[in-house]
Amino acid sequence: xxxxxxxxxxxxxxxxxxxxxxxxxxxxxxxxxxxxxxxxxxxxxxxxxxxxxxxxxxxxxxxxxxxxxxxxxxxxxxxxxxxxxxxxxxxxxxxxxxxxxxxxxxxxxxxxx
Amino acid sequence: xxxxxxxxxxxxxxxxxxxxxxxxxxxxxxxxxxxxxxxxxxxxxxxxxxxxxxxxxxxxxxxxxxxxxxxxxxxxxxxxxxxxxxxxxxxxxxxxxxxxxxxxxxxxxxxxxxx
Numbered sequence: 268x269x270x271x272x273x274x275x276x277x278x279x280x281x282x283x284x285x286x287x288x289x290x291x292x293x294x295x296x297x298x299x300x301x302x303x304x305x306x307x308x309x310x311x312x313x314x315x316x317x318x319x320x321x322x323x324x325x326x327x328x329x330x331x332x333x334x335x336x337x338x339x340x341x342x343x344x345x346x347x348x349x350x351x352x353x354x355x356x357x358x359x360x361x362x363x364x365x366x367x368x369x370x371x372x373x374x375x376x377x378x379x380x
Numbered sequence: 381x382x383x384x385x386x387x388x389x390x391x392x393x394x395x396x397x398x399x400x401x402x403x404x405x406x407x408x409x410x411x412x413x414x415x416x417x418x419x420x421x422x423x424x425x426x427x428x429x430x431x432x433x434x435x436x437x438x439x440x441x442x443x444x445x446x447x448x449x450x451x452x453x454x455x456x457x458x459x460x461x462x463x464x465x466x467x468x469x470x471x472x473x474x475x476x477x478x479x480x481x482x483x484x485x486x487x488x489x490x491x492x493x494x495x
Contacts, residue, residue, distance in 0.1 A: 301483065301484075303484075308489075309488070309489075310470050310472070310486030310487055310488055310489055311423065311470075311484075311486050312486070313483045313484065313485070316483060354422065354423065356484075370415075370422050370423040370424070370425075371422060372420070372421065372422040373422045373423075
């Protein structure tokens with residue numbers, strides 16, 4: 268299986284912009300890149316999804332370079348409530364036969380007052 | 381929130397016993413997934429379904445089987461539970477939109493302990 272790589276943890280002060288990068292070398296041609304947020308004792312929650320270039324919604328931006336081998340989730344002006352684990356999800360076409368979905372191991376973001 | 385329920389929410393069972401977890405959706409989404417989550421591993425796909433009676437293996441399918449006889453229900457069975465299957469299990473659903481997989485909505489999770 269192709270791997271996705273994210274930093275294990277990050278710290279940030281309230282009000283700062285946070286950028287979390289995910290590497291995904293074997294992304295499938297037709298697949299999208301999706302980011303999820305997870306709080307303790309809850310299931311992951313969708314944040315943003317994109318295919319290439321830049322996508323922005325009311326909570327985040329997603330930057331994807333032309334080669335699509337990485338992506339960067341940008342959280343503007345974080346607050347304490349943004350403390351969570353963030354996962355990058357991409358398709359995986361490296362395996363023979365069935366289609367595999369690959370989550371990164373997640374980045375634990377801690378927002379400091 | 382998407383209409384996804386998981387049952388049971390918590391279960392303790394003994395090694396060697398069969399266990400079935402149920403995922404029920406009210407969204408009529410085509411895709412359904414079972415993941416397990418363990419410390420240090422993040423979320424790992426066990427099995428997924430792309431339609432009634434259509435299923436496929438994920439990254440960690442050994443020791444698990446699934447069935448989907450109705451659109452709304454996706455069952456995960458541990459035929460003979462082992463301690464290594466102690467984990468939190470999440471069900472998810474999605475409907476393809478643009479990309480082949482679409483946004484996934486997750487259930488609340490089932491905490492399974494095998495003693």
